[in-house]
Amino acid sequence: MKKLIFLIIFLSACGGSEVAEEPTTTTTTIKETTTTSSSTTSTIKETTTKYLVQNPILDEESIAPLFPFAERYSSFECPDAPLPKKELFLVNLSSIPDENLIQCYNYALSKTMPTGIETLLIIYPVGDYVGELQNNDTRYRGAGFEPVLNENEVSTIYEGVLEFFGPECNVEQQAYEIARYAEIGGGQQVQTILCPQLSYKRTVIITIDPEREKIPIELQFVFFHEIFHALQIYLPYRAADCLLSDSPEDSLVLVEGSANYFSWVTVATLQNIPKEQLMGEWLTFLRHLIAVGDSTTELKDPAIAEKAAIGLYLLVQRGDLDEELLLNATIFSTCNGDYFSSEMMTIARQYWYDAEVVNGKVLFSDQALSK
Numbered sequence: 001m002k003k004l005i006f007l008i009i010f011l012s013a014c015g016g017s018e019v020a021e022e023p024t025t026t027t028t029t030i031k032e033t034t035t036t037s038s039s040t041t042s043t044i045k046e047t048t049t050k051y052l053v054q055n056p057i058l059d060e061e062s063i064a065p066l067f068p069f070a071e072r073y074s075s076f077e078c079p080d081a082p083l084p085k086k087e088l089f090l091v092n093l094s095s096i097p098d099e100n101l102i103q104c105y106n107y108a109l110s111k112t113m114p115t116g117i118e119t120l121l122i123i124y125p126v127g128d129y130v131g132e133l134q135n136n137d138t139r140y141r142g143a144g145f146e147p148v149l150n151e152n153e154v155s156t157i158y159e160g161v162l163e164f165f166g167p168e169c170n171v172e173q174q175a176y177e178i179a180r181y182a183e184i185g186g187g188q189q190v191q192t193i194l195c196p197q198l199s200y201k202r203t204v205i206i207t208i209d210p211e212r213e214k215i216p217i218e219l220q221f222v223f224f225h226e227i228f229h230a231l232q233i234y235l236p237y238r239a240a241d242c243l244l245s246d247s248p249e250d251s252l253v254l255v256e257g258s259a260n261y262f263s264w265v266t267v268a269t270l271q272n273i274p275k276e277q278l279m280g281e282w283l284t285f286l287r288h289l290i291a292v293g294d295s296t297t298e299l300k301d302p303a304i305a306e307k308a309a310i311g312l313y314l315l316v317q318r319g320d321l322d323e324e325l326l327l328n329a330t331i332f333s334t335c336n337g338d339y340f341s342s343e344m345m346t347i348a349r350q351y352w353y354d355a356e357v358v359n360g361k362v363l364f365s366d367q368a369l370s371k
């Protein structure tokens with residue numbers, strides 16, 4: 001059971017922590033649809049189209065499939081890249097060497113279109129999982145862990161946020177809360193825009209608990225997922241006039257699904273594993289989660305990012321979506337819904353699981369491919 005709890009935490013791709021309330025309009029955070037208290041997210045939820053779920057004929061399997069890739073050897077490394085990149089500002093309190101983080105950030109940059117984005121990456125360890133956080137006086141909500149940071153490390157986080165944003169933005173309260181949340185053992189994996197007038201400055205926060213530390217490949221998934229969010233120029237949450245498709249409710253699905261698609265393909269490439277095989281392992285795993293009632297076929301949490309990524313894979317297989325434009329983040333360089341239609345997204349929602357895994361590969365049904 002404990003293992004399953006961790007898996008579910010893993011599967012809330014950005015949802016290790018949420019900003020529970022938005023006291024001002026100064027914070028834009030990638031949120032999962034499980035959040036109910038944010039007006040931003042509820043806007044997306046309220047407009048979610050209801051659709052008929054096909055009967056997926058999912059059988060409960062007696063043996064749970066492995067968390068994809070969990071037992072493969074890996075380390076948090078990327079190929080050499082020029083060092084250092086000025087676009088990355090690090091507050092690294094983890095045991096991963098700075099150089100590895102910088103190289104992996106540069107690797108992500110090398111795979112995506114050029115942007116003027118600058119990223120503050122805060123990465124810190126937490127202790128064992130404890131459940132709900134006690135004494136949480138911040139607006140962040142997420143899984144609670146034993147706190148392990150000392151006073152100096154907490155101050156480093158606070159000062160790092162202030163230094164990154166400089167005097168142009170008053171982020172003192174956010175800096176305090178991020179540091180305070182770290183101090184009490186708050187877990188997170190999040191990408192956020194703390195200062196709207198400097199929206200090219202992105203903040204990524206990732207925590208490493210002892211379970212995650214054992215699985216560097218999983219940490220790399222999370223890393224590339226969040227870094228991809230930072231490289232998405234337009235994140236259409238608040239701006240009603242900024243849509244990635246002609247249907248507003250698709251935006252979260254696209255933002256999350258694409259981040260996962262990028263992280264899967266990137267990690268598969270780094271590990272020299274065919275991406276088709278990775279897609280197959282994830283589909284098997286997701287079908288199991290659905291069969292045992294830990295998720296549903298709807299493109300919502302838990303596991304919205306993973307399910308949506310398979311949906312995007314279907315659109316690529318159908319020829320509806322150019323995979324290159326997805327992977328290099330070009331589709332997020334515009335706000336006018338050029339690349340997606342609500343018809344495409346309806347197909348993704350209805351047929352993402354209408355597939356079999358044969359010889360390790362995802363084979364979508366004829367109906368899913370031709371409808």
Ligand SMILES: [Zn+2]
Nearest residue numbers: 013014256259
């Ligand atoms: Zn995400």
